[in-house]
Amino acid sequence: MAFSSDNVLIFLAVIDHGSFSAAARALGRVPSAVSMAIAHLEAELDLQLFERSSRDARPTEMARALEAEARQMAGQLRRLQAHALSLHQGLERRLTLAIAPELLSAAWGDPLARLADEFPSLEV
Numbered sequence: 001m002a003f004s005s006d007n008v009l010i011f012l013a014v015i016d017h018g019s020f021s022a023a024a025r026a027l028g029r030v031p032s033a034v035s036m037a038i039a040h041l042e043a044e045l046d047l048q049l050f051e052r053s054s055r056d057a058r059p060t061e062m063a064r065a066l067e068a069e070a071r072q073m074a075g076q077l078r079r080l081q082a083h084a085l086s087l088h089q090g091l092e093r094r095l096t097l098a099i100a101p102e103l104l105s106a107a108w109g110d111p112l113a114r115l116a117d118e119f120p121s122l123e124v
Contacts, residue, residue, distance in 0.1 A: 002044040005077050008070050010037045014050060015059050015067060023057075083121040094123045 013023035014034065024031040038057075042049050049063040059067070086093075095115075099108075112124065 002041060003070075003073075005073075007037050007041050008073050008077075010034055011041065011049070011063070012067070012070055012074055014038060014057050015063065019055060019057050079120045082119070086119065086121055093121070097124065 010023065010027065013026050014020060017023045017026055020035045020038065021031040024034040027034065038050060047062045048060055049066075050057040050059055115122065115124065
């Protein structure tokens with residue numbers, strides 16, 4: 001299988017950091033492991049994903065075409081991990097809010113959005 005959760009994260013790290021060595025530092029890996037993972041991915045897909053120069057790894061059009069779905073997959077994986085962690089920690093699955101009438105005009109949007117980002121499986 002060409003794409004796995006690990007090589008999707010590596011693929012995105014190289015795009016985000018612009019080089020194999022910078023991606024390796026961000027991921028806590030050695031540059032050769034990142035380079036090898038990308039080389040294997042390119043071989044399995046039979047696509048060149050990065051233009052390599054002496055210091056840079058610039059994404060090709062093919063890499064840019066795959067980027068959005070890779071980011072969706074990485075986001076889904078983060079949500080799955082957060083959900084599993086919340087289950088492990090015994091966190092509540094539901095939060096019910098009661099708001100006094102005098103507080104209805106307060107700005108609830110931003111705090112609730114931050115809550116949803118931090119606890120995506122929490123039902124509010």
